[in-house]
Amino acid sequence: DSGVTQTPKHLITATGQRVTLRCSPRSGDLSVYWYQQSLDQGLQFLIQYYNGEERAKGNILERFSAQQFPDLHSELNLSSLELGDSALYFCASSRTGGGSPLHFGNGTRLTVT
């Protein structure tokens, strides 16, 4: 168990809809990262938050947004969903500095029909 909790585990929705993915980081970790893994693809970095503030942005679409709350949990909002958004979305957390590894949640499997 990595200590990172993601909900829900599975999500099935229709095109054009909006969903919210939730992540609770490990205790003590201030950084939260979101990654997207499409079928048979590597992990694409979407966005990082550090202690409530956006730290870095990757290949995140304008239809997607995220935030980190004062209790450090994070939410990834996906709107105007398209079939191509179907993927496994991972949240990860880490401590700051020292090359601390990222610890990943079990992911949310999003299926857009």
Place this chain on the structure above:
Amino acid sequence: AQTVTQSQPEMSVQEAETVTLSCTYDTSESDYYLFWYKQPPSRQMILVIRQEAYKQQNATENRFSVNFQKAAKSFSLKISDSQLGDAAMYFCAYRSALTQGGSEKLVFGKGTKLTVNP
């Protein structure tokens, strides 16, 4: 921008044998960290091993060891005494050591699918 390349999309090994997975990376930074993650069929991302670029000594974790060649920008993973449970996708990842206003995100390679044959 940093890039990570895993040139072997698939590899196979016999149980109890040794296998080496390749990884190269491109960076202009001198200080960074490298990781191998394992993703079994359950799709969890599991940390296998971590290497600090400023350390010449290769990291080792039980049956897993790395061959880190900084000048060649190469970071291969050796799995000894392979077990059926080692079957998984293996991802090589790079992380910058920059912390002041920079991102500590991981940059991943596309992965190598390892099959372990009984």
